[in-house]
Amino acid sequence: MNKKFDLQLFAAPDNMTGTAQIQVKAREIDFVTSFSKNIQSLLDIMGITRMIRKQNGSELKVRTASGVLQSGDVAEGDIIPLSQYSVSEKTFGKIAIKKYRKGVTLEAISDKGYEAAVEMTDEEFRADLREAVLNNFYNVLRMGSLVGHESSWQRAVAMSIGMVKDKFNKMHRTSTGVAVFVNTLDLYKYLGTTPITVQTAFGMDYVENFLGADIVFITSEIAEDTVVATPLNNLIAYYVDPADSEFVQAGLSYTTDSETGFIGFHIQGNYERAISDMYAIMGVQLMVEYLDAIAHVSVGESDTQTLGTLTVTSTEGPESGTTNIAVAEQLLSMNNVFKYKENAGSATDVTYGMDVKTWTRWDGVSPIKATAANHITVVEADPNYKAVRSGDVEAQVKA
Known part of the structure; x- marks a missing residue:
């Protein structure tokens, strides 16, 4: 006697966590952890002990300080003149969650294999997200209002350091150190064949304790014959925690790093196009507190x-x-x-x-x-x- 079996009875139950789901989750965790550790290493070098958490859509403020120190040459019994300093704020913009997406095609996975395709695309995606953060930071640096001109590159580095230290002194603040940003070609033209130890953090090359600066960042984002500097304790960072949003309630669940909350990451298959889609959301902004404590010194x-x-x-x-x-x-x-x-x-x-x-x-x-x-x-x-x-x-x- 023939019996018909309902094969559905033997199928895996819906929403079961299997090997494939575990592999995807591990990939999401690895992506988020790697990104967070890299940006944290840069923050440590810059002396930023913690990022300031902001609500999505919060306004970011930058400050400028002005005032004149009155003469301290006061005769006995005369009134000591009052030195007045004012700090003005202006809105720089709003910090907000930004959304990014990249896909790996079925053909790429077939051609290179899953592991190779995943590794290549994840690293490229991380690099693109890193560039988005750094490009915003360089745009902030370009807004500095201290300007100068020197005949040589070495003098420009020295003067940029002096200018920002002087600015902080006039604001009755003490700089904890100075970060200098220079063009890659300028640095190597100055060095010639002299070897230096270059390190990298979050895609930024840097040298420590060089030409009087606590840290020198080397980048092609700074124009040739230009030196930019700012005190380390003028640097500040903000972020929006992806876990703060109500995305999960809307069915949009992202893997985040519970320690930092810098980025959210998710992977899912797109059957309509046979693509493995990668999604990232983040709201990270490297900033300065005082725009007028950024020096731009040109050379020539x-x-x-x-x-x-x-x-x-x-x-x-x-x-x-x-x-x-x-x-x-x-x-x-x-x-x-x-x-x-x-x-x-x-x-x-x-x-x-x-x-x-x-x-x-x-x-x-x-x-x-x-x-x-x-x-x-x-x-x-x-x-x-x-x-x-x-x-x-x-x-x-x-x-």
């Missing part, structure tokens, strides 16, 4: 160099009271920027190396509000906002 013999020329034209803008400005030349460097200034009657005088930090920034394409026949002087400025090329035109403004 500024008095022997000549201001370059920009070919600037003007046509009527799209709206009343606007002009379209066009510059024929491209920026000499991707780190340079356009600045402009409007002046009635004549062009604004510009010399090579002139500081144009207070001029209005221009993206090179947007219409500019102006008064008809006024002069628009456009300057190409280096990362320290020093003029390298300039051009001028009378504004043609739409009535």
Whole structure:
């Protein structure tokens, strides 16, 4: 007598934790732990003892300090003058969870094998996430307001250290050390064949106790012939803990590191496209507390160099009271920027190396509000906002 068996009765129960699920979970834990340990090693080097936890969407503030120390030469019985210092805050932006995704195709796994494909893609994903954090940090460093110019690279390093220490002294703060950021090519041009011990943390190469700096970071993100410095205790870091969110309640569960909470990671298969999808969420921001305690010192013999020329034209803008400005030349460097200034009657005088930090920034394409026949002087400025090329035109403004 034939009996029919319901094979479903012998199938593994739904949601059973099997070998495949354990392997995926182990991979998620390894990814999160590796990322967290790497960023923690950088924080330790920078002297950041802990990251400050923020709620998703919180505003981040940066500060500037100003004031003048009054003379201490006071006659007997006279009133001691009061030295007044003020600290102003402005909103830098909001810290928020950001979402990232990368996939491994079925073909890649078939071609290279699961282990190789996973290792390659996980490492690439980690590197991309690391770059996202560091790029934001370098953008903050570029906002420093202490500027200087020196004839040699070594003098620029020394002066940048002195400038930030002096700034902290005037703020009645003591620097715990100084971090200097230099261009990779500049460092090796200075060293020649002299060997140095370079270490790496979270993708950042660094040298300790070099040329008077406690730590020197070596990167191509800093323009050549430029030195950037800030006190170590001016560095600060914020993060949003992915576990704080209500994603789990919405069915979006991420593996996180319970000790740090810097990042959340999840893997799942996409059957529609035969892709193993990797998802990451994080809200990490390396910052400074005081923008005016970041020094930018450029290198070169500024008095022997000549201001370059920009070919600037003007046509009527799209709206009343606007002009379209066009510059024929491209920026000499991707780190340079356009600045402009409007002046009635004549062009604004510009010399090579002139500081144009207070001029209005221009993206090179947007219409500019102006008064008809006024002069628009456009300057190409280096990362320290020093003029390298300039051009001028009378504004043609739409009535």
